[in-house]
Amino acid sequence: MSIATAIETERLMLRPYRADDAERVLDVHSRLAVIRWLDNPPSxxxxxxxxxxxxxxxxxxxxxxxxxxxxxxxxxxDSGLVVGCVLLARLERIVDGFVGEYEIGWHLNPDSVGNGYASEAAAAMVRAAFAAGHRRLVIDMYPDNHPSAGVARRLGARELGEQAEPWYGDTSLMFELVAASVPRERRG
Ligand SMILES: CC(C)(COP(=O)(O)OP(=O)(O)OC[C@H]1O[C@@H](n2cnc3c(N)ncnc32)[C@H](O)[C@@H]1OP(=O)(O)O)[C@@H](O)C(=O)NCCC(=O)NCCS
Structure with missing residues (x-):
């Protein structure tokens, strides 16, 4: 199974990236204030x-x-503006001998935070992930990434606490979503 390509929500369309998104991709990924939260240093x-x-x-x-x-x-x-990214990515780590967990992640352009877009997009992506056969998704972040933890909590993810991880300076704040906890779509 694969992840639905076009996913529509109340205000958003989630769709694969195209070459003509490059300017918006550059705008967000050239900002240290955003990318410092996405991976291990140096960003x-x-x-x-x-x-x-x-x-x-x-x-x-x-x-x-x-x-x-x-x-x-x-x-x-409404506007056609690309405000950010929601993603499902395989984590290359070994848990109980099993390689290949998946995480759900997100980032927004700073010009578009504070509108609920990340939570709305992530909820739709979670539904698409479970529809495609995922059983469990993890969410991990720097322990002081409060805006991202807010998105995870709005999704209803279960907080697993801080755990030793190869990312985020070796300690991540972790959450999990399992198939039974798929959030319902909000309709206005
Ligand atoms: C993490 C990140 C995506 C969170 O963005 P965000 O805009 O705070 O999250 P949401 O899109 O869920 O929006 C929630 C906010 O919008 C507000 N909001 C406004 N209108 C809203 C609406 N119609 N519906 C829902 N929320 C709305 C909420 O009140 C909330 O604001 P608050 O935190 O001040 O209470 C963003 O901070 C970011 O891109 N950070 C850098 C990259 C990053 O850290 N990625 C995660 C790595 S683990």
């Missing part, structure tokens, strides 16, 4: 449109290689 800001196009190509390729992964542009239906 290197994206430098130009070529790097943004390469990012789009790489995420499309990763999904082709493993269709349970997905990177979706979050587009506001």
């Amino acid at each position: 290197t800001p994206m430098a130009d449109l070529d790097q943004a196009r390469a990012w789009v190509d790489r995420e499309l390729r990763r999904e082709r290689e493993d269709p349970l992964q997905a990177w979706r542009a979050i587009e506001v239906r």
